[in-house]
Amino acid sequence: MTIPATLQGRAWVWPDNVNTDIIIPFRFKARTNDPVEMAKYAMYGFDPEFYKKVKQGDLFVAGRNFGGGSSREQAPVAIKYAGVAAVVAESFARIFYRNSFAIGLPALEVPGISNEVKQFEELEVNVENWSVKRLRDGRVFQALKVPGFLRNLMREGGLVEYYKRHKTFPWEQLQTAAATA
Amino acid sequence: MSKTILSDESLTFAEKVIGMRAQSNNRPLSPGEITVLPVDMAMAQDSTGPLAIKVFEEMGVGKVWDPSRIHLVIDHTYPAADEKVAKLHILMRAFAKKHGVRLVEGSISHQHLLENHVVPGMVLFGADSHTCQGGAVGAFATGVGSSEMAGLWATGKLWVRVPETIRVNITGEFKKGVYARDLISHFIGMVGEDGGNYMSLEWKGPAVRTLSIASRACVSNNSMECGCKLSIFEVDALTQEYFRSVGRESIQEVHAGLKATYKDTHDVELGKLEPEVAEPGNVDKVKSVDELEGTPIDQSFIGSSTNGRVEDLVVAAKILKGHRVKTGSRCIVTPASRQVFEYAISNGLAETFLQSGAVFTNATCGACVGTHLGALGENEVCISSSPRNYTGRMGATSAKIYLASPATCAASAIEGKIADPRKYL
Numbered sequence: 001m002t003i004p005a006t007l008q009g010r011a012w013v014w015p016d017n018v019n020t021d022i023i024i025p026f027r028f029k030a031r032t033n034d035p036v037e038m039a040k041y042a043m044y045g046f047d048p049e050f051y052k053k054v055k056q057g058d059l060f061v062a063g064r065n066f067g068g069g070s071s072r073e074q075a076p077v078a079i080k081y082a083g084v085a086a087v088v089a090e091s092f093a094r095i096f097y098r099n100s101f102a103i104g105l106p107a108l109e110v111p112g113i114s115n116e117v118k119q120f121e122e123l124e125v126n127v128e129n130w131s132v133k134r135l136r137d138g139r140v141f142q143a144l145k146v147p148g149f150l151r152n153l154m155r156e157g158g159l160v161e162y163y164k165r166h167k168t169f170p171w172e173q174l175q176t177a178a179a180t181a
Numbered sequence: 182m183s184k185t186i187l188s189d190e191s192l193t194f195a196e197k198v199i200g201m202r203a204q205s206n207n208r209p210l211s212p213g214e215i216t217v218l219p220v221d222m223a224m225a226q227d228s229t230g231p232l233a234i235k236v237f238e239e240m241g242v243g244k245v246w247d248p249s250r251i252h253l254v255i256d257h258t259y260p261a262a263d264e265k266v267a268k269l270h271i272l273m274r275a276f277a278k279k280h281g282v283r284l285v286e287g288s289i290s291h292q293h294l295l296e297n298h299v300v301p302g303m304v305l306f307g308a309d310s311h312t313c314q315g316g317a318v319g320a321f322a323t324g325v326g327s328s329e330m331a332g333l334w335a336t337g338k339l340w341v342r343v344p345e346t347i348r349v350n351i352t353g354e355f356k357k358g359v360y361a362r363d364l365i366s367h368f369i370g371m372v373g374e375d376g377g378n379y380m381s382l383e384w385k386g387p388a389v390r391t392l393s394i395a396s397r398a399c400v401s402n403n404s405m406e407c408g409c410k411l412s413i414f415e416v417d418a419l420t421q422e423y424f425r426s427v428g429r430e431s432i433q434e435v436h437a438g439l440k441a442t443y444k445d446t447h448d449v450e451l452g453k454l455e456p457e458v459a460e461p462g463n464v465d466k467v468k469s470v471d472e473l474e475g476t477p478i479d480q481s482f483i484g485s486s487t488n489g490r491v492e493d494l495v496v497a498a499k500i501l502k503g504h505r506v507k508t509g510s511r512c513i514v515t516p517a518s519r520q521v522f523e524y525a526i527s528n529g530l531a532e533t534f535l536q537s538g539a540v541f542t543n544a545t546c547g548a549c550v551g552t553h554l555g556a557l558g559e560n561e562v563c564i565s566s567s568p569r570n571y572t573g574r575m576g577a578t579s580a581k582i583y584l585a586s587p588a589t590c591a592a593s594a595i596e597g598k599i600a601d602p603r604k605y606l
């Protein structure tokens with residue numbers, strides 16, 4: 001499952017410090033291993049009905065420190081399986097950020113973005129040149145740079161898909177690359 | 182080569198460990214650089230482990246890299262609160278049996294590892310954000326998610342980004358009724374909930390030696406609440422004495438260089454701290470107890486990996502002794518490990534809790550994540566020594582959680598409202 005270069009959709013706009021307890025409460029995520037079930041509780045802390053309202057291909061735009069708190073990978077998994085194609089934020093909390101790449105959810109850091117996008121505004125996220133376009137006026141916002149191996153990992157759908165295809169993990173190449181560089 | 186890195190005065194703790202241990206190079210790396218680190222120990226618990234197991238099996242890797250270095254800990258909802266949890270526990274037990282990895286049941290992972298496995302210089306990755314607690318004894322310990330944990334089980338290594346480092350210089354002495362938890366709450370309030378995102382914290386200054394290993398563990402554990410990757414207390418005489426007493430040996434003592442470059446330095450004078458309370462919703466909305474005194478509570482929770490150690494329960498028992506938990510409110514005391522539980526039984530603490538009308542439970546995460554043994558209902562208010570007060574953390578979305586030290590939680594239990602622990606000491 002390769003992620004296409006451009007992802008167009010409407011944006012849900014969230015505030016700063018959306019933590020993983022809000023994204024998916026523990027009592028739900030710790031009782032299932034099924035991503036489709038997890039998706040039913042996505043954004044539960046803000047709106048228990050979110051999963052009924054979200055549409056396939058929607059996007060997230062958030063403020064600072066998106067995904068803070070717990071290491072629960074169920075947070076990006078719930079967002080992804082709810083249908084959200086990419087998350088754009090001013091910044092991400094460390095583990096959420098790693099998890100997003102590891103499960104194949106595009107996560108782009110764009111400082112200043114949360115003041116530039118209105119709820120349900122149409123955007124186009126480009127995961128090839130790592131930018132976000134606001135469709136109303138065509139303005140392009142460049143995301144902060146990310147190492148190539150992480151973007152490849154994400155484009156290929158995350159660690160499971162990556163390993164199945166290459167029979168190796170991205171950091172194993174990284175080591176070789178660093179050693180020969 | 183790595184010897185030069187170890188004695189290089191220009192490097193922080195994190196830069197030294199990564200520089201020495203990363204396989205792909207023998208040169209010190211700078212913040213922002215990415216490399217691959219061989220891992221000494223990996224841990225997953227019962228809310229991250231089952232997903233890691235599923236991912237590992239979907240990948241079709243087959244074998245784990247080294248079963249003796251992998252811990253599966255059933256601690257979040259122990260024993261299982263319902264059939265769904267039980268099913269995931271069964272999955273963990275079956276995986277442990279199949280691959281011969283270590284299985285631990287009924288102690289909180291971070292405390293179990295501290296009591297039995299973590300040593301200075303160890304590289305420890307855990308599928309739990311509070312794994313950074315290992316920094317209390319000079320370990321390079323940090324949290325990751327389930328898929329990366331599965332990849333780590335397969336390879337024994339993981340990619341890391343070299344973090345920038347913040348130095349916290351602590352001086353002075355705590356006043357009566359003020360503890361390590363108040364120090365770290367105050368610090369989170371100072372820097373904000375993402376003030377340490379992706380960074381390493383180094384705790385320095387003359388007051389460090391006055392903090393017990395348990396107090397350091399509380400600080401390192403709760404440092405996660407400003408988003409940090411590592412929270413380090415370097416090895417000192419107290420750490421050495423601790424390891425002698427438990428009969429474990431360091432992998433390597435790593436000390437930050439005297440001329441290391443820090444992104445920021447903060448000074449905290451312990452004598453200026455009060456019992457601190459974080460208001461519901463964000464860990465960084467921290468006030469001194471007198472500003473919130475009198476707020477009615479339905480429940481007081483004393484426990485969690487942050488504050489469920491012997492020294493925490495001793496203080497709580499001292500305050501509760503001879504008092505009753507206020508009628509109409511509940512007090513739940515949950516030790517962090519079986520070892521702490523046994524100590525509480527054989528040293529009369531459990532008796533004090535029961536006589537006061539508190540509920541004394543087995544070791545589990547339990548109420549901290551609203552999974553069992555103290556979940557909150559609609560609009561209930563709790564004061565808790567656990568690390569997080571986020572919306573819905575302990576149950577209902579409308580419930581409110583205040584965070585405080587075990588002493589403040591115990592005093593509040595007596596009054597049924599937020600109370601200053603100093604009047605009971």
Ligand code: SF4
Pocket residue numbers: 257289290291309311484485486487545546549550567568
């Ligand atoms: S007690 Fe709370 S913070 Fe600590 S490991 Fe358990 S769930 Fe996490």
